[in-house]
Amino acid sequence: MIEIIDCSKSYENIVLNNVSLKIKDKSFIILKGLSGVGKSTLLNIIAGIVKPDSGIVKVNNIEITELSDSALAKFRNANISYIRQTQGLVHWLNIRDNLELPFYIDAQDMEKSAIKKMIDSISEQFGITNILKKYPEKISGGQYQRAAIASSIIKSQNIILADEPTNNLDKNNIKILMDIFKKYKSKKTIIIVSHIDIFDELADEILLIENGKIQNV
Numbered sequence: 001m002i003e004i005i006d007c008s009k010s011y012e013n014i015v016l017n018n019v020s021l022k023i024k025d026k027s028f029i030i031l032k033g034l035s036g037v038g039k040s041t042l043l044n045i046i047a048g049i050v051k052p053d054s055g056i057v058k059v060n061n062i063e064i065t066e067l068s069d070s071a072l073a074k075f076r077n078a079n080i081s082y083i084r085q086t087q088g089l090v091h092w093l094n095i096r097d098n099l100e101l102p103f104y105i106d107a108q109d110m111e112k113s114a115i116k117k118m119i120d121s122i123s124e125q126f127g128i129t130n131i132l133k134k135y136p137e138k139i140s141g142g143q144y145q146r147a148a149i150a151s152s153i154i155k156s157q158n159i160i161l162a163d164e165p166t167n168n169l170d171k172n173n174i175k176i177l178m179d180i181f182k183k184y185k186s187k188k189t190i191i192i193v194s195h196i197d198i199f200d201e202l203a204d205e206i207l208l209i210e211n212g213k214i215q216n217v
């Protein structure tokens, strides 16, 4: 369960104005709203990347607004897959190493062979098997986007946040992504920011941010 309780966040203007929201485990949520209303800010707050000015955020019953930065980083790595709007692959690592990276962020006893298996399987799903040895600047924009999304979800945490994941993807790649989200539906909590309506059919709830408030549509 994700609970946002009386949260406010302002930059130059008020972005979120005393909002409360509960998101049940394994629900599929679409977040909509015009550019600049605070969609990415809300995802960042759920991921603990941005702290609200006031209010409480609980994820899986842990009050993340109270955690130290290092505890938060650990928490995020264990619980949250975040597909950011500005995607990031590490440019000095090849694609395979980028996919391995999430497994080394906190030391855990996962067998190398098991990690390799997961990388091979997700690479196949995303059609990036043939570029695993390449470096990010040597691949196409679509391949980059797919590799970045693969690296975000490879650990398959229980909460997937995706900020405009279809940006720059062609029809074929949107279909690949759609199939992946379909596979995870009802198994994980999924929150997607999307301007296009393609994911609406999968949604348990569609939320709209407007004037600092969040409403069901």
Ligand SMILES: Nc1ncnc2c1ncn2[C@@H]1O[C@H](COP(=O)(O)OP(=O)(O)OP(=O)(O)O)[C@@H](O)[C@H]1O
Binding pocket: 011, 012, 015, 033, 034, 035, 036, 037, 038, 039, 040, 041, 042, 085
């Ligand atoms: N780090 C920041 N510093 C200052 N202002 C910020 C910061 N992050 C966001 N904002 C402002 O907060 C508001 C909400 O930004 P946010 O990125 O959440 O919008 P959004 O709904 O995701 O928009 P888009 O659809 O364009 O991605 C905007 O007015 C933005 O300029």
Ligand SMILES: [Mg+2]
Binding pocket: 039, 040, 041, 085, 163
């Ligand atoms: Mg945004």
